Amino acid sequence: MPSAVLDDLKGLFNRAWWPMFRRGRLALTAGGYSFARLLAPVAACGMLTAWSALFSGFGNIMHAFQLKPVMNHWWVLLLSGLVGVGFGIAALVYYPGLSLSFAVVLVAWWLMVTGILGIYGAVLEKRLGVHWGWTAAFGVLSVVASVFALLSPPVTLAAIMGLIAAFAIVTGVALLMGAFKLRSLVRP
Numbered sequence: 001m002p003s004a005v006l007d008d009l010k011g012l013f014n015r016a017w018w019p020m021f022r023r024g025r026l027a028l029t030a031g032g033y034s035f036a037r038l039l040a041p042v043a044a045c046g047m048l049t050a051w052s053a054l055f056s057g058f059g060n061i062m063h064a065f066q067l068k069p070v071m072n073h074w075w076v077l078l079l080s081g082l083v084g085v086g087f088g089i090a091a092l093v094y095y096p097g098l099s100l101s102f103a104v105v106l107v108a109w110w111l112m113v114t115g116i117l118g119i120y121g122a123v124l125e126k127r128l129g130v131h132w133g134w135t136a137a138f139g140v141l142s143v144v145a146s147v148f149a150l151l152s153p154p155v156t157l158a159a160i161m162g163l164i165a166a167f168a169i170v171t172g173v174a175l176l177m178g179a180f181k182l183r184s185l186v187r188p
Contacts (some may be wrong), residue, residue: 010186017182024175031168034161041164042157046096049103050088057084104156108149115142 034041060081068074091099118139125132149156 013182014186017179017186020175020182021179024172024177024179026172027168027175028172031165031170031172034165034168041161042100043096045103045157045161045164046091046099049099050091050095052088053084053091053099054088057081057086057088060084100157101153103160104149104153107156107160108146111142111146111149115139115144115146118142 058081060077062081064074064078064081067077087098087102091102116139118135120139122132122136122139125135149159
């Protein structure tokens with residue numbers, strides 16, 4: 001490789017490792033804080049859900065009008081956008097209860113659907129003569145967890161926050177490792 005290309009790569013790595021290090025440190029700090037105070041970021045999660053629905057709804061509305069000349073069913077996207085904006089406004093008005101309730105219901109439905117699909121998969125596996133016990137067990141466990149999620153919203157919110165915190169910590173560690181690897185390539 002020509003030395004000019006190596007110098008360019010070293011310069012790029014030298015500029016890239018520091019922002020990666022800062023993002024990793026921030027993710028690690030946020031994850032650690034979230035684990036230390038599991039329910040503290042719940043209000044922020046509720047606000048994020050409300051604003052996300054609002055902006056997504058406005059985006060869908062604008063996109064629907066852009067697609068109107070070329071799509072027959074553009075109104076479906078418009079309807080989706082109106083529902084998103086309506087939910088976003090309602091979630092801000094009834095903050096944080098509505099958006100946090102939505103998060104609990106979303107997780108419960110997700111668990112229910114994956115559980116039902118798991119049980120269905122187990123039935124198919126049994127018909128094929130494949131080991132189906134674990135698939136059925138995890139399907140039933142998922143359905144039971146969905147019922148528990150609906151019956152115990154605070155525990156469900158704590159579990160959601162715990163998963164987000166764990167993801168932030170893993171992301172932070174990966175970013176820090178990547179930053180130090182980049183730095184070692186530049187400064188051996």
